[in-house]
Amino acid sequence: MVVYPDPMDFQHSPPYTNCMDCGGFVPPVSSLKFGCIPVGATLKIYTISLGGLVRSFPPGDPNFHLSGTNLGVGTITWDGTNGDGNPVAAGFYLYVIESPSNRTFGKFAISRSANGS
Numbered sequence: 001m002v003v004y005p006d007p008m009d010f011q012h013s014p015p016y017t018n019c020m021d022c023g024g025f026v027p028p029v030s031s032l033k034f035g036c037i038p039v040g041a042t043l044k045i046y047t048i049s050l051g052g053l054v055r056s057f058p059p060g061d062p063n064f065h066l067s068g069t070n071l072g073v074g075t076i077t078w079d080g081t082n083g084d085g086n087p088v089a090a091g092f093y094l095y096v097i098e099s100p101s102n103r104t105f106g107k108f109a110i111s112r113s114a115n116g117s
Contacts, residue, residue, distance in 0.1 A: 030079065030080070031077050031078060031079045031080065032077070032078045032080065032108075033075050033076070033077050033078075034075060034076045034077075034078065034095070034097070035067075035073075035075045036067075036073050036075075037064065037073060037074055037075060037076050037097060038072060038073055038097075038099040038101075038102070039059075039064075039066070039072055039073065039074065040059045040099055040100065041059065041097050041098060041099035042056065042057065042058050042059060042097070042098050042099075043056070043057040043076050043078075043095065043096070043097050044056045044057075044095070044096045044098075045078065045093055045094070045095050046093065046094045046095075046096070047091065047092075047093060047094075048091070048092040048093060048094050048107060049091060049092065053083075054082050054083070054088055054093065055078065055081070055082055055083050056083070057076050057078075061076065063076050063077055063078070064076050065077070080110065087112075088110060089110075089112075090109075090110050090111050090112045091109065091110060092107060092108075092109050093107065093108055093109070093110065094106070094107050095107070095108070
């Protein structure tokens with residue numbers, strides 16, 4: 001799975017995908033890390049084409065991990081699967097992060113090779 005761009009990783013350390021940093025080659029990844037997620041926030045991923053909910057990470061989700069350097073925020077790692085555990089298709093997606101005090105959203109694309117990775 002290749003993601004353009006890695007939507008929430010502000011650390012910019014390899015192997016995070018950023019076309020400008022790798023000469024146009026984007027290495028495949030097996031998961032996508034959303035960073036700077038406030039404690040108590042919900043992350044939802046939607047398809048852009050149909051607007052359907054792909055996956056939701058509510059507060060307290062086991063995929064949420066607190067940051068060791070910044071109290072009150074953490075990361076959510078998404079493995080590229082939908083709510084049923086099936087890999088999502090290549091395409092464009094929208095993410096929405098909602099906390100009691102803020103709403104952030106953005107978009108990203110997933111490209112898959114012929115073998116589905």
